Amino acid sequence: MTKVFISCALPYANGPCHLGHIRSTYLPADIYARYNRMIGNDVLMVCATDEHGTPIAVKADKENKKPIEISKRYHDMIVRDVESMNISLDNFTRTTDEIHYEIAQNFFKDLYDKGLIYRLDIQQLYCENCQKFLPDRYVEGLCPACGSEARGDHCEKCGRALEPIELDEPKCLTCGNTPVIKDTYQYAFKLSEFEYELKVYIKNNDNLPANVKNYASNWLKEGLNDWVLTRDMDWGIPVPLDEAQGKVLYVWIEAFLGYISSAAQWSRKTNIKWEDYWNDYVVHFIGKDIIYHHSIFWPGLLTAYGCKKPDMIYAGEFLSLEGEKMSTSKNWVIWISDFVKDFEPDLLRYYLTINAPLNKDSDFSWDDFQRRNNDELADVIGNLLHRTFTFTHKFFDGNVPEYNNPSSEDLAFEAEITKLPDTVGEYISNYEFREALLEIFKVAKIGNKYFNDQEPWKAVKEDKQKAANTLYLSNQLAKTLAYVLKPFLPTKADEIAQILKLDDISVWADAKVPLPSGYGIAKAKPLFKKIEDDVITHQKDKLQENLEENEDDNMSDIIDIDYFDKVDIRIGQIKEAEKIEKSDKLLKLQVDIGDETRQIVAGLAKFYKPEELINRKVAVLVNLKPAKLFGTLSEGMLLATGKSGALLSPDDCEIGEEIQ
Structure with missing residues (x-):
């Protein structure tokens, strides 16, 4: 048995979850966690809301509220969204919890005492009107590389990482004044000392997917500079040094530690050591926009601390919406809370998984969502299950019939059923979640064709054993589907299990144990309904209306x-x-x-x-x-x-x- 430490990238507590969050991070992590639990591994899956940093402070300033009020508001929304999608976290906490402050400050102090964090004299933008130094997100201006509008930390258009003093025409985000450059100091981490070890880690870690390896390797080619770990702000975790008054830890040191503090909080509740999981196998599920943070900065910090580096970093690519980049500012987005009002969460879990592999950008289309639901879930998987259960009751009083004298067609179909759990399991183990779901769908299609070719509604009158074999094997596939769909569609898998009167589908190996002849099943009920055209039209109209309203707002203010x-x-x-x-x-x-x-x-x-x-x-x-x-x-x-x-x-x- 392996102990598996699974983390989801910390959602930033300045807004609720949309489809992109679920697709890149929470859903693949949940599929992997559920499968590992089913094969007997001991899983600890954790997450937390990331609640410090300048965007929350800026939003609080605009709303005349305290930052903790803003972060609490969105923490509650994020928890609601994650739970509504049946993400099976073992612990979900906050970076504003006391235990997180304690762990983050102790971590910083340990590296400082080792001489790996030092005071660095720098120049920084200072707003004379606000009378304060400006952290990167408090500054906006023009990118010196491409001339586009940019924040003080990076340019979204060309992707260049920036320092605030590099911006052309900088402006204070709070008051709009032009800041001046002043001498000050911060605390920096000697990241450059770990460049060789990080290159070896990236090169020799066969677990890392290609997109992570390539991104990190390209970054490392340019050489590593030391990394500033503090900011001048009131909102954040205070630097644990007497001489560092008014300075807080940069979120990209303490947010990583949210994985550890969430696990530590779980340990205090369960009296189980989280370290045992970390020391066995660690996998981070993240979005591709934070690859270099997790593949370079975080392993560098862990190496300095003397802690094991992650075994696997899985980075999901981006999800667009109707062919356009999702934008919360333009309201070109589908919020999870809106989706689950109108549709079952398992339908989204299916679509986001089967639509494209995680290592490739994909697009959410309402028309394609409808097509896959109707043509795949309803017409293939749902139709097979409904006919199996209905004809079992109609021809065999709701009992699994005897299986005797199988034909070559029966044996070929039986072989497909038997190997399905192993094939799906291997794909999931290799983080190929789409391929696993495609294999399930493929076998369901084979099952439909087998059912149609055998024509049990006719065979029951002419060759009852043929009909019995057909429904025996179809029920076996139904049972197998309940198990192999569990990581992907947990609610629908449970509904299949209820019809089959299975109290527990938590052990993967049981997918291969056949239902005995004479086993009684419940009556069929619709598992997957088709989505009508007018429902999709309504969703597309809502999306356009939201965009237009946002454009009107842009034009009016x-x-x-x-x-x-x-x-x-x-x-x-x-x-x-x-x-x-x-x-x-x-x-x-x-x-x-x-x-x-x-x-x-x-x-x-x-x-x-x-x-x-x-x-x-x-x-x-x-x-x-x-x-x-x-x-x-x-x-x-x-x-x-x-x-x-x-x-x-x-x-x-x-x-x-x-x-x-």
Whole structure:
């Protein structure tokens, strides 16, 4: 028996869970954990909400609340979402718990006492208006590499890691002022000392998947610098040094330790040593955006501490939505809480697993979700099970019939059933979860074809033993499906087991133990229902409505009062106007502003017909940052009233004239 330590990447407590979170981290971890428990391994699966750092502090500032209030709000939402998807965590805690503070501070102090953490004099941005040094997330500006808007820690467009002082045109996120560079100090970890060991770890660890190895190896080629582990903030775990007042641990040292503190909390509740699990086999399930943190920074810290490094780091690739990158800021996202209001969680577990392997980006499509549910779950697996149970009751009084004198077709089908648990188990052991589920589906298709070819509804009148063999084997497959589907679709697997009157399907090896002849089963009930077209249409409409509402919000509140003196409003004339496909609110306009013609997207479709706007003079905000609205570039904003949508029409002004 192996002891297995499984962790899910810590969700950041500044929002609830969406489909991408479940797909990349929690669902694969749960499949792996459930299977390992079923084969007799001793599993400890832990997670926690990551509750420190600047984004939570910034959100608290905006809402005039304490950071702990923000993190508590979202912790509760995340717990609800994870539980609603039947993720079988053994412990789920918070990085604001007392035990986490204790472990994180002791960890830092240990490395400091070993001389592996040292004071580093640096330059840092300082806001003279707020009178404080600015951590990376408190600064926004332009990326020096590509010129795009970027945060103080990285540029989302080109992916470059940044330091705040590298930004062009930096601004304090709190007040908008331009910060100055000042001398200060932080505490740094001697990561560079462990470069050779980390290269060996990445190169020689055959457990690591290709995407993790490649990403980490490319990072290591550039050489490792020492890593700053502290920030100037009030919100966070205080640095445990008397001389370090006002400094807290950077989240990317203490968040890792959330795995350990969650396990330690579980140990205190159970009186079982978590260390035994860590020292046997450790696997982290993460998203690909934090590969280098987990494959370089975290193993470096563990090596310095004298602790075993992870055996496996599995990084799920990204999930897009209807062909577009998911965006919580644009509301282009499906929240777990919304999904489970309308659909059973097992349907999502199935789709997210079978849609694409974890080492490849994939897309969530409502149409494809419907297709897979209807064509695969309902028409193949559900149909096979329903016919098996129904005909067993109709022809054999609800009892598994005798199996005698099997034909070659019977023996071939029996062989498929017998090898299914081993094949699925091997795939799961190798983290090939999609392949495992595809194998289950393949055998279910074979079962359907076998059932159709044998025609037990006819054979029962002409050759009752043939019908008996057909339903005997079909019931055996049903039993096997209950077991092999358990890691993937735990609720549906239990429903199959209930019909088969199986009280316990927790032991994988029992999947191979056949139901005896004469064994009584319960009556059939629908296990998988088809999803109608109007249900999917409603979901797609909701998604577009959310996006449009967000675009309206973007257009109505883009300029802050602090920047009003920089507003450039000019007189323009609309030359062309047309509706934007699939939007009932937006029009695409070509507006002459004197020295050029701008394309502007405006929410006027409910108030004006396109032809009514041609040659109309309008007031145009021209120095607004270009943005895509409903996938269409907009290079300005028209001034209009809020409720009636009436445009401000300065007919007596000249085109291009500036409004003072």
